[in-house]
Amino acid sequence: MRLVLAEDHALLADGLTRILTSGGFTVVGAIDNAPELDRALADPQVDGAVLDVRLLPTFTDEGLRAAITARSRRPGFPVMVLSQYVEQLYARELLASGEGAVGYLLKDRVSDVTEFVDGVRRVLAGGTVIDPEVIAAIMARRPEEPVDRLTPREREVLALMAEGRSNAGIASALFVTEKAVAKHTNAIFTKLDLPADIDDNRRVRAVLAYLRA
Amino acid sequence: MNAMTTPNPPLAGRLRLTGYAFLEVLLAVPTLLFFVLTVVGGVVAVAWVGLGILFVSVPALRWITGRHRAFAARTLGTPVPADYRPMPANAHLVARVLVWAKDPMTWRELAWCLVSMTAGFVLSLLTFLLLVVIVTGGLWWYGAEPIMRARARLDRALLSYGTTERLEQRVQVLTETRAESIDHSAAELRRIERDLHDGAQARLVSVGMSLGLADSLLAEDPEEARRLVAEARQTASAALGELRDVVRGIHPPVLADRGIGGAVDALALDMALPVSVTQRLPGRPPAPVESAVYFAIAECLANVAKHAEAEHAWVELAYGEGVLVAVVGDDGHGDADPDRGTGMRGVMRRLSAFDGTMRVSSPAGGPTLVTLEVPCALSSPKTMPSSPTDSPGS
Known part of the structure; x- marks a missing residue:
């Protein structure tokens, strides 16, 4: 798997390169500025990108914009966006196209190396990995349609799904059996009117419905 | 005319x-x-x-x-x-x-x-x-x-x-607001210093100690050393969380990225109740004004969440005749007293440094409307930062 890495901090870029390489990915160049990133993302040989939101030249949201542009050129192009802080607004913008294959995490999460590498892998496979802090902010909102119809337990399961966990991962987090989780996910799919489809796609769409609520 | x-x-x-x-x-x-x-x-x-x-x-x-x-x-x-x-x-x-x-x-x-x-x-x-x-x-x-x-x-x-009297009054107002904004920024700096000292700084010291201990235990008790490293990681993560809060309190990153419009959108999304945002700003106000207005709106929305028992709130941003106008409204029970909290007084002090004003209309039974007005010039809309393709790489 060939990944583009964009990170303007040399120290962090080194660390990320090391972590991603040890996770079995090929990092095809660590980039620190937006124009170069745009060129790198245009390369059809690249399978995905790990991007910092703030890059040269203006240190605002170049990385995010580059991710959105790249995904408009190549729908479903996997991007994992990292940042020192997370915003619901940015999560929504990343997810707006509705295709999944999006990760959006605080940089702190990288310190849990296995979890992070796993997250990158899931994004490359078309999944959605959203930072627990974004999820918590959404959970604090007053419930609205259609996620309104979910029971508190189902909302918990959906939140963990949005963080990118598998059924097994959700089961261990909630101390229940995998079978119980499967029951909840099926209830979620029914309540959100998601017809039987390829399971992964349904998970992504359930997460999207949840994040847009 | x-x-x-x-x-x-x-x-x-x-x-x-x-x-x-x-x-x-x-x-x-x-x-x-x-x-x-x-x-x-x-x-x-x-x-x-x-x-x-x-x-x-x-x-x-x-x-x-x-x-x-x-x-x-x-x-x-x-x-x-x-x-x-x-x-x-x-x-x-x-x-x-x-x-x-x-x-x-x-x-x-x-x-x-x-x-x-x-x-x-x-x-x-x-x-x-x-x-x-x-x-x-x-x-x-x-x-x-x-x-x-x-x-x-x-x-x-x-x-x-007359001109002279007007200037005298102006000097009077400027002297007062300048003293207030100096006090305000001194207090802010003290608060930030305290936050850093009690929060992130203390935690980083603890990270260093845990890692030092782990280092010394590595040979004789690797299990304990591993536990200490895990603890250090958690503490580092908490320190980062606190630093993020401090940064948000100084200058929210989304405000730097997107200006007042995007920052208010982000603020509205983070509220527990639905907040609709309408904005008609042809450009960006100067950064200090953006920041003052942002914190004023944030304070108003926080008050709505705390006191108003509202179903819905709204924020309107507009600009006309050299004045940036922000209106924060809610359909709660009204009867809000702007002098009650220290938060609103801070907001007013901060706005007055820019000759800004705040008016509160809150009849019993609602709705509550807070109108903020700050005279300022707008810069032309910011161009997309990711658009240049011919600048040299590093």
């Missing part, structure tokens, strides 16, 4: 001036009445009846002087502002009278009454008579404008502050 400013107004202009003169002659009667009432009311103000008189006569006089200001402004083609001292929203009766008494404009208006009933009256009456006594029509044609301009200058001199 006004025909009267031309040196030789045509017939319609002269007739309009004469119309003003006629109205001014008529207004001389109520001027006399309310002048006398105000003087009498002021003298017997110690008794309640005096206060009662003042509550009729002062507003009536202000209405009359308001008419004269409007006539003078149209005659001279320049604004003649009133510049009354602001009246606190819920001032009780005696406080109101005290505000009037302390306002130099009240005393100017009383002096104006004397002039307006004598010299002013003569000038207006003359203008009017020159037209009505038909044979003096020629004199009226050439005299109406200079006479009425003289009258308007007289009114303006008494009913509005």
